[in-house]
Amino acid sequence: MRFVLAMLLWLLATAALAVALPTVWAEANLVDDDGYAAFAQRAAADPTLQQAVANELTTQVLNLGGDVEPALVQGIASSYTSGSAFPEQFAQANRFAHRWMFTDQVSSGTDAQGRWVVDIGPMLNDSAFKGTLDAYNITVPASLPVPLTQNAPDALRPGQLRSVATWGPWFSVGVTVLVGVFALLTLAAARSRGKALAALGVSALLVGAAGWAGVEIGRRRVDAALTNTSGDIREIADVMVDTAIASMHQWLNITLIVGGALVVLGVLFAMLGGLRQRTVREPF
Template sequence: MRFVLTALLWIVTTVLLAVAVPAAWAQQNVVDVDGYARLAQNAAADPAVQDAMAAELTSQLVNLASNSGYDTRTELLSAAATGYTRSAAFPGQFATVNRIAHRWMFTDVVQQSDSSGRWVVDLSPMLADSSFQQTLQDYGITAPSSLEVPLTDRASESLRPGQLRQVGRWGPWVSVAATILTGVFALLTLAAARSRGKALAALGVSALMVGAAGWAGLEIGRRYVSNALNNTSGDVRRLADALVGHAIGSLHQYLNLTLAAGGGLVALGVLAAVLGSLRRKSV
């Protein structure tokens, strides 16, 4: 009976850990606006992100210059945009733009949609950067107070203002509750087991299973993310791909820590079991 209780507690602990790890990552890097902005700011150091953003800004600058009646040289505008995305100012402003996008998805306070219902983001803070001002003035361009760029080719029911509002409300509670419950059931597993060493090793196996399953799940889930990104195109698609890659890399770090903790617990559990066995034999 004690073995059955221990096994049941171990299974519950494993399931809770499988919820707690991705929930903790999501809360820190997606749900929390500061964490998401941090993730975006770190991603801004990636040349793939910089190049995609520079290409999108160049397209917008060419349109602005054409509307102003000037004969533009695309290569000059491209050089200005590339110089900006390579500058120290870009990561912080890229994070600011992503804060706006985050509020659009997690609240319904900021309405960032065009007349067609497409998700748009305002890039005007980037055009206000000093590295652009001289170039814009040379072409007689006045930086607009708002420059909304659609992130999707068409309106999508899955991308609406406040679509993730409930996630933002309950995400922190789920993350904290899952973490606390994982710890509680891990302690209960240790308390119910006849051999603390074996129970500790079993908990280590749980962490190894969760880490390995997480890696496998990400590989499978990435296909679905790619399908979802098919609603975007061009430079926005390149930018989204790069950001998703950084998000996956961040989650990989959490899974690697889980695997490392699992390996450590298995080693400690085996050591504790061996020492316990030797102690019993010596008595």
């Protein structure tokens, strides 16, 4: 009976960990406004994203009119996106798009056609652009929304994830607490603490390995959701997705390392426990 209880608690701990890991990662990197901005700032260090943003800024500047050489604008844009000010401003621009999905401030993230947009006005008003554009009598508006997709799927609608932003933090904390509770109960119910500790390590290994497979499946679904984007916007989106995958892989690797360490510790404790019992039964 005790073995059955310990096995049931181990299964619950494993299931809770499988839910907690992606939930806490998503809350920290995607749902939380500051976390998403930090995530976007990390992505902005990628040269591919920098070049794609430079191309998009060049296009938008040329669309404003004025007698300015495209090559000059392209050079200024490339210099700006490779500079130190770009990552933070790119993060701020992504806050604009984040509000579109996760808050009720949907008007701040859409244009007249209801398309998902990102505001690049602050970038164009950076000193790297402002002086040159003023010299060519090109006025840059304070806000210049650029559509990210022409036909957003149902999963990408204004305010669609507002409830996630509201309840996500509570859920992530709750499921994390459950992992700890079930793990402690598993250790308490097991006859051998060492074997129980090793079993919990196996749980982490299983969740980590399953997570790697799940990320690959999720990547294909994300690619399908991005079919309505193209050109530079698609390049930017691909880098953002790659950055998210790399971050999730880091979390999964840490889970695998911790799981392996728990297995080793559990085996050592079980061996020491066995030796201690043998010493008690067979004293010198």
